[in-house]
Amino acid sequence: MFTLLRHLSWPELRHHAGRHAVAMLAVMLGVALAFSVHLINASALAEFAGAVRSVGGEPDLTLRGSGTRGFDEAIYARVAAHPQVALASPVIEIDSYAIDASGQRKPLRVLGIDALVAPQLAPALLPQAAEGSSRFATLDPHAVFLNPTAQRSFALDAGDALQVQSGLSLQPLRVAGGNAAPGVPLAVMDIAGAQAAFDRLGRLSRIDVRLAAGADRASVLRELALPADVRAAAPDEATARLSNVSRAYRVNLTVLALVALFTGAFLVFSILSLAVAKRLPQFALLGVLGLTARERLQLVLAESALLGIVGSVLGIAAGTGLALLALRWLGGDLGGGYFEGVAPTLRFTAGAAALYAGLGVLAAVVGGALPARAAQRMAPAQALKGLGEAGHAPSRPWLGPALMAAGALLALAPPVAGLALFAYASVALLLIGGIACVPAGVALLLRWVRPSTQPQWLLAIERARHLRSSATVAVAGVVASLSLAVALTVMVASFRDAVSRWLDTVLPADLYVRTASPGGGGNETAWLPPDFVVAARVLPGVARAEALRATAMPLDPSRPAPVLIARPLEDPARTLPLVGELMPETPDTRSAYVSEAMAALYDAAPGTRLTLPLTRIGADGSARSIDADFFVRGVWRDYARQHGAVVIAESDFRALTGDTRVNDLAFTLAPGADMAALQQRLRALAPDPALIEFAQASEIRAASLRIFDRSFAVTYWLQAVAIVIGLFGIAASFSAQVLARRKEFGLLAHLGFTRRQVLAIVAGEGAAWTAAGALLGLALGLAVSVVLVHVVNPQSFHWTMELLAPWGRLAALCAAVVVAGTLTAALAARQAVSRDAVLAVKEDW
Structure with missing residues (x-):
């Protein structure tokens, strides 16, 4: 096997270095993204653990x-x-x-x-x-x-x-x-x-x-x-707590980064399909000379492994460089909010590098498996006479639907240790099953296309309709990449719309005043004193002023403390973004309203009793811990605090704790009131005006959505990478087909077809197959988005939202893919149809 690899595979890779470089680039990109995410998160967690040990000692x-x-x-x-x-x-x-x-x-x-x-x-x-x-x-x-x-x-x-x-x-x-x-x-x-x-x-x-x-x-x-x-x-409780709570975030980032590696496997598939088609005469000659079918299989697999090895080595190097840059310029946070303030140094581990390099090699080998099987099944004698192509896998029409059904069932499974592992497996099975359905899907979609009277369009449509197995090679990458792009687009759009509507509900006031970041640890040392609040309520121009007190509430040492929010609650159904109906109030029992994360992490479902640890502050300033029982009336959406939040009435909080401190004031202005003048009066009330911050609802909303868009910017880049990889797959696939069909094109030229008409045939096939692939990718992407929105998100982050499909953006995405695929197919055919027609059919004489 080594001799075979040395004498046949390596020269082939060197001879077609440009084409194989594209496949290596796809593997390298996937490995680099995944490995860099791992390095960044591992380095940040190790740095945090080291800092905790230094401060906490031993x-x-x-x-x-x-x-x-x-x-x-x-x-x-x-x-x-x-x-x-x-x-x-x-x-x-x-x-x-x-x-x-x-x-x-x-x-x-x-x-x-x-x-x-x-x-x-x-x-x-x-x-x-x-x-x-x-x-x-x-x-x-x-x-x-x-x-x-x-x-x-x-x-x-x-x-x-x-x-x-x-x-x-x-x-x-x-x-x-x-x-x-x-x-x-x-x-x-x-x-x-x-x-x-x-x-x-x-x-x-x-x-x-x-x-x-x-x-x-x-x-x-x-x-x-x-x-x-x-x-x-x-002693290591803080480190274990951060590791547990950030685990879902780190796993989701890694899975997202592996999207490029997943689509890269399809590019390897297309590149090696082209290589096998182009080398059919060589394989036929070698077969006649004694090269067995098993050795042909091993030869193509060896090429794919070499592509994976080279791409993975380059990917490890590139991923290390990306991690260094990210740690220097972005820190170890990457938008998750778990490692804020940590400036980690790179922690490179050979074991992790070997693992991600192995994933790259595995992806390349999986991508080369079908072309290798095609080379194995070819008939050397027929191929040597130009009468046969590389064989196709036997049809299994039941496989695609079975995989998709299994994926749908896995989506119903609960998380494992807080990770949506079954949901990830569900997405993978849906994608693989959807791609396996491409031949049948293309046939079903093209059945509705009416025959054309133009000979070139008639040939294009009929060939696209009847050679369905070729469609798998041509559009598998498009279906995979477009479905992932559609799923991510729908997920991000749904999340953004949910956050936007949530902000409209939780920001009803005109002006907000605070002196500490909401929900942060500084709420216990940076607060608005009672005399400031009393004076602020009666300022000219103030129609209403609502006070909010937020404090950490440790419930479980293995998790970050949820936030207890005390605020006026005259009408919870109007002032809280509730999920579901409110339970009726119970007499002589205080009511609490929990966030979705609180309900999921602490089993605080509506109708249950919840015991909250509070601190009672005496008149002399002394403090003692008390336990207070509450009746959970409802669940509300909270996209700001992943670790949970509980809202109780301000009057109940003060009666139980004696704490009169305030963290936020929300002002509703009287008609015609001057906001700038009100801010000046509020500054005059503060001992140090620089310690209070002002924000209008529109400013908070715009800033929040800006942060959201910046956090999800990487998903748009990954979508573009996936689409480009899919288009490379179309180019490679059609290049393989036109090389195998050069006699057909020569015969068409003898029959009177012009070069433009032959190009139109190939472009028509590309348009038909790409359009069918775009529709299949759209449908598959919508199915995957349902899993992402309704399963992965709630299981990983305990947030729910409504599914929103941005049809205009999705239609533009599909149209761009169809146009690009058609042009790619036409460009791939230019070289083949430029050959002399007589030379093209000479081998048949």
């Missing part, structure tokens, strides 16, 4: 509070005094904002630590005082030490003032040095100073514990008798 266990305000610091004394505890490090965690050197407000994470204890568990947190600073600077309650990311972000030197937001005011702190922690912008300060500056007196966020040698973890926890609002967490 404790044996971490004690965390179940609420957003932590737990009573009195527990620390009990933990530190336990005989089996070697070291206990108390920590305050604050997510807030700070003002940089240019006056811009940027996110900043603040850790309050005991500088004498924390570095023993997490050396990266060791405060490094700047030259000339006091040796007691680490104990200064107003001193902060910035990590390298924060130093670059805020452009502040030692001795400069750093203004950190707390509420609607700024806390003045002094940069006294740095720390070596990687990751997001981070400031380290004395724990007592952090408690005072951010209203955390008497509270802790966590205690990192190192046990004594030989201590039993379970026994220590049992003896500590921790209160219900304190739990023992694994």
Whole structure:
């Protein structure tokens, strides 16, 4: 086999390097996209894990509070005094904002630590005082030490003032040095100073514990008798949580990137079909000389494997380069929002490279399988006389419908570990089954075409109608690429329309005021105080002002915390984008309204009871955790928070928690009111006007849709790549056919057909087959889009939407493919029909 490959396959690849380069390019592109996505996500996750380990250190266990305000610091004394505890490090965690050197407000994470204890568990947190600073600077309650990311972000030197937001005011702190922690912008300060500056007196966020040698973890926890609002967490909990929640996102990106590899397999199929057709005399001669059918099969498969190997090696190199560029210019986020603030370095692994290279080789071999079988089935003696072509696979009309039926059944299967694995398999079976239905579909569609009186059009239509097996070779790539393009177009259009209508519902006010990103961790430190809210409600020009309070609500350590939203709810059916009907209210029970993600992740279906962990703030500022029961009345759509959200009445939230803070104010203006004047009055109410942000509903809507379009821009590029690959397949297929039909064209020339008429025949066949392929691709794409919209999206991201088909865009897409396919077929025939007619039929004399 090696000798066969060395003496026949490699010279053939070199001789037809230009044609085979196109197939290698398709394999390379698919491997490069998939491998680059893997590298970006793996590097970002590894960087995040490294940053978490550096900041969290290497404790044996971490004690965390179940609420957003932590737990009573009195527990620390009990933990530190336990005989089996070697070291206990108390920590305050604050997510807030700070003002940089240019006056811009940027996110900043603040850790309050005991500088004498924390570095023993997490050396990266060791405060490094700047030259000339006091040796007691680490104990200064107003001193902060910035990590390298924060130093670059805020452009502040030692001795400069750093203004950190707390509420609607700024806390003045002094940069006294740095720390070596990687990751997001981070400031380290004395724990007592952090408690005072951010209203955390008497509270802790966590205690990192190192046990004594030989201590039993379970026994220590049992003896500590921790209160219900304190739990023992694994040190790598944050990394595991991010890995779990971003897994569906990473898998979807990888599957999307493999679209190019899938369509590339069809291009390899078309290129090798052309190669087999062009080399029929060679195969026939070799067959007569003793080359067996099995060896012919192995020869073509060896060529496809060589194409895959070369393309995959180039794809791994290109994917590594793409990942480097993406990590440098885009970070590790790629629009998913999971790795914000992480600046990862590339983590190349040979195992992953081998896996994706293997996928590329497999795709090439699968693409070359049918041409290899055609070469195996040929009759050498007949082919040597010019009486036979490469054989076609036996007809199996039941195969396509059976595969599509199996795909439809798989779409009904539930997700596996939060991944839509069966749905992906369903899409694959639908595509393969739809392509297997091409011959029957072409015959059915062309049956309705009326015969033409023009001889060239009559020949074109009749040949396209009767040689249906050739249609599979000609339009399989078009059907595959167009169906994927149609499916992605419908999915994106449906999602965009759903988001647009959702924004119309959730943005009813004229003006929005906030001081923290919605749903972010800064909501606990950057908020609008009650006196500001009261004064804002009575300003001239305000017809109505609705307050909103958003806070994180930890429910499951393995998942990010859902968001609890407290807002006025006089008419939930009007103010919430509900899915389904509302359950009737129950007497003496508080009502809650959950997002679709909340219902899916926590089984919070309408009619069930939901227990929410809340923090009760006393009149003296003390805090304690409570559990509050709610009756789930309904489910609403929320495209902003993938991890879940719960809406309750503002009055219920305040009665249960005593928390009067507000994160957002929504103003409905009185008729004729001046919005600019209202903004000036609101700025005058704030202690620092720079800490509040204004946005109109139209601005938020436009910005949201802009972000949406930018996030899905890659899908349009992938559609274009798929279509181009499909057109290359048409060109290769028709090139193979016109080479095999050169005697037919010569005979037509002897019968009086002009060169233009022969070209018209081929172009007519191309138009007929491409039009049939476009219709089949459109129908198949719509079927795949149903799976993407109604199965993949809800299973992966817990969002539902209505299917919207943009018929104008789809019609333009199909028309462009038909025109391009017709022109491609005509161009592919030019070389063959330019031969002298006598030479074309000379072999038959």
